[in-house]
Amino acid sequence: MRYLDKTYAFVTNLVFFMETKRVIILGAGISGLSLAWFLKQKFKDKLKVSILEKEARAGGWIKSVRKRSVLLEKGPRGFRPKGKGEATLALCKQLGIEDKIVFASPLSKKRFILHKKSLVPLPHDFFSFLNFPFKGALLSSLIKDLGAAKGQREDLSVKDFFNGQISEVLVKKLVDPFFSGIYAGDIQKSSAESCFPGLFQDVQKNGSFFKSFRKKEKEQKNRFSTAPLLSFKDGMEQLVESLKEGLSEELELNKNVVGVSGEDEKIKVLLEEEELLADYVVSTLPLPHLLPLLDEEEIALSLKYSSLRVLSLLIERESFPKRLQGFGYLIPSEEGVELLGTVFDSFVFPAQDPKSSLIKATLMFGGSRHFERVKKLSEDELFLKGVELLNKHLKANLKVVDREFFTAKEAIAQYPVGYKKEKERFLDEMKNKMPNFFIQGTSFNGVAVNDCVFNSRHFAENFLTL
């Protein structure tokens, strides 16, 4: 039987390579670009790859700009070296940009949360642990976690999942704001199984978060893993620029895809003024962009995306309180503020602006809970609100010298409870209707840059056997 399988695979590969197949990738964010890169690495010129991007630029949410020579990130500001970060680091190596990577500074280990309108440092050493107002809850959480049962679980909300392992106080004070920091979402509605798939599985095996983290810590050591976060000297767009250089023949900008349908064995991709036929099409578009392009009206998926308003401020260094130099702070939703948190970027990646006398801070407003409250504010109103909140939280009188705005509409996928099953049904239906059409990007398996790169590499590695 195994012999027959191998022969079949050999013949399939032979037929495949006899004629050059065409793959069209929809969208040139990090998912589409990295996918094209990995396919090209694997198949060389045996596969004709095209990437269609509706905008005049590639990169999607990744956008780094300079203002007064200071680097500002409109989208992601970094990636973690651990876990799936291994795929991003391997990509950097292939692209020859490892030497452009910058490490988050030791100061960035200092993080704060807003508690009763004041900033409280999270424990990062023994003394900060002693001063942490929830140290009792930390200790009781450890006991609760180590005593939690192993075994298979049905999907549940992020809130219920964490409540089952640690103290409810920590869920409100830490899990809730950290979840906002990643997904800009709501822990009561989001799926633990889909948002934290690795942890969800590990906890079924080990029963405990603590044991799962310890095992992971031991596994994940590389020369970058000492830093909590990595970026590039010229910001995250470095990754996009380098991919673009390597994909100059494949990348087609200003190509707005308006329809996708099956055409005999092929897939037809409709642009505003032309039609293309491909053997395979892989969409990396966010689902709200993709679903209207498909003919299949009856295929639906209850995936929503959260939106953010991002305000970057440039602040005179002397007016910034020294004791708060660190990564920044997050805000638990029970504080009732429409601001999710603020990153003090200058202390995270000082190597990006070594000579600047200005401090940059990025304020993230909205998310799935609060976007309605901020979406209609004018830029001036948002600016005034941001500065007022920052002064109040930092107990400071900041001298702001410049600002930059960005709205990230429908930016971050919010996987609802039970999403894994719904997604599997959806993918089965799609496979029946258009077997050579695939969906990648952030619709199913994570929203971080690392998830995008990891998923693209996995897809490319398995492409012929999918």
Ligand SMILES: Cc1cc2nc3c(=O)[nH]c(=O)nc-3n(C[C@H](O)[C@H](O)[C@H](O)COP(=O)(O)OP(=O)(O)OC[C@H]3O[C@@H](n4cnc5c(N)ncnc54)[C@H](O)[C@@H]3O)c2cc1C
């Ligand atoms: C403000 C913000 C901060 C973030 N911070 C972090 C962070 O610090 N770390 C981290 O890991 N992640 C972060 N993320 C998440 C991460 O940046 C994104 O999830 C990731 O960049 C998504 O990449 P993508 O390629 O899947 O999708 P996208 O970047 O959305 O790319 C999709 C592309 O498809 C194109 N497109 C859409 N419709 C069409 C069409 N009809 N025809 C052709 N092209 C089309 C779009 O123009 C776009 O270029 C952040 C996201 C935001 C918004």
